[in-house]
Amino acid sequence: MAKEFDPGNLVIVGAGFSFSAGLPLAGGFTKELLSLGRVVADGPSARQIAFIKSFADQVFGEGASRTPDEWPDLEDIFTLVDLSANTGHHLGPHYSAADLRVVRRAIIVRMIRMLSQAYRRRQRSPDAGWRALETFFGGFRADISAVLSMNWDTVFERGMARAQTLRRVDYGCHARAVMFDGNSLIDRPLTGDSLHILKPHGSVNWLYCDACRETFWVPPSDTDQVAQTLFRRQDWAVLPKSKSKLPAIRTAACPHCYTQSLGTRFATFSYRKALDFPMHSASWRTAEQYLKGAADWVFIGYSMPAADFEFKHLLKRVQLTEGDRPNITVITGGRDADVTIDRYKKFFGDVKGKRFFFRNGLDANALRHLKDIKVLRA
Numbered sequence: 001m002a003k004e005f006d007p008g009n010l011v012i013v014g015a016g017f018s019f020s021a022g023l024p025l026a027g028g029f030t031k032e033l034l035s036l037g038r039v040v041a042d043g044p045s046a047r048q049i050a051f052i053k054s055f056a057d058q059v060f061g062e063g064a065s066r067t068p069d070e071w072p073d074l075e076d077i078f079t080l081v082d083l084s085a086n087t088g089h090h091l092g093p094h095y096s097a098a099d100l101r102v103v104r105r106a107i108i109v110r111m112i113r114m115l116s117q118a119y120r121r122r123q124r125s126p127d128a129g130w131r132a133l134e135t136f137f138g139g140f141r142a143d144i145s146a147v148l149s150m151n152w153d154t155v156f157e158r159g160m161a162r163a164q165t166l167r168r169v170d171y172g173c174h175a176r177a178v179m180f181d182g183n184s185l186i187d188r189p190l191t192g193d194s195l196h197i198l199k200p201h202g203s204v205n206w207l208y209c210d211a212c213r214e215t216f217w218v219p220p221s222d223t224d225q226v227a228q229t230l231f232r233r234q235d236w237a238v239l240p241k242s243k244s245k246l247p248a249i250r251t252a253a254c255p256h257c258y259t260q261s262l263g264t265r266f267a268t269f270s271y272r273k274a275l276d277f278p279m280h281s282a283s284w285r286t287a288e289q290y291l292k293g294a295a296d297w298v299f300i301g302y303s304m305p306a307a308d309f310e311f312k313h314l315l316k317r318v319q320l321t322e323g324d325r326p327n328i329t330v331i332t333g334g335r336d337a338d339v340t341i342d343r344y345k346k347f348f349g350d351v352k353g354k355r356f357f358f359r360n361g362l363d364a365n366a367l368r369h370l371k372d373i374k375v376l377r378a
């Protein structure tokens with residue numbers, strides 16, 4: 001067994017971090033998911049969108065058409081779907097547990113595609129936020145720093161692969177590196193240094209086997225293939241009929257037990273049930289170990305929302321039991337920057353010389369501080 005990684009810094013990134021890479025914040029998620037502007041009319045994505053919309057109209061609009069602005073939070077949708085489907089129940093007369101699982105997969109597949117499309121758009125026309133991220137990735141010291149990402153996207157992994165050709169990733173949950181080879185998944189040999197990144201809510205480039213319960217990860221830019229694997233032939237059959245031909249479907253078998261049972265497990269927002277899955281609980285255990293060893297906790301674009309109460313409990317627990325209390329850096333931005341900073345001060349205390357707050361994102365001051373504490377190379 002390899003020696004366990006003992007990082008000096010732990011960088012915790014939230015939605016605000018990925019926002020710099022062009023991805024929507026929670027409020028914009030629904031709108032982007034349902035946006036027909038960029039999908040082919042009568043194409044597969046349009047069919048999925050129509051299906052999700054009709055679910056929202058019936059369950060939340062009493063049958064009346066709902067615009068994305070009138071939708072409840074995605075968090076509410078996922079929670080209702082999960083609470084019913086996971087216990088084998090209907091949600092109202094029209095959606096059985098099996099239907100609800102298709103709804104969930106359709107939303108997740110749309111999400112995976114939307115995230116990769118938004119990322120590609122920003123990559124093609126980078127702005128100041130993107131360039132600041134590139135500077136960050138160029139200097140990030142993966143040799144002594146670990147990352148905890150509360151996001152499902154692969155912004156961090158892709159940034160590090162591009163800036164430092166760091167392609168080996170240790171997700172801290174025993175996930176195995178594989179890649180698509182046509183319709184199969186094969187092992188992906190990787191050499192060189194590792195990026196240590198924990199994703200306790202899951203990741204869009206992971207596949208989970210429902211039979212042997214192993215977790216696999218594919219290259220962070222290959223998420224379209226993951227989407228093709230997750231939405232299966234029988235799922236398409238549930239959707240409204242269409243004249244267009246079926247989209248690409250992958251039926252790769254599990255590389256460990258060879259069962260055709262690959263799916264995904266996202267800990268969708270606050271709902272804690274998904275955390276019972278082995279890779280999520282392994283991620284949390286590794287997170288605790290990293291938090292205990294790190295001298296600096298660096299929060300970037302993470303507003304510490306109330307919904308993350310279990311994570312906040314972990315942070316508080318570790319903070320209070322470490323003889324050497326961690327230094328805390330908060331890099332935030334946007335309209336609510338002051339509110340966010342206030343929330344951190346109330347939660348962790350405002351200790352002179354041990355707290356560092358930056359309210360304008362990864363600006364020159366923030367980057368200089370990150371060099372001082374050796375998150376970035378000098």
Ligand SMILES: [Zn+2]
Nearest residue numbers: 209212254257
């Ligand atoms: Zn398996």
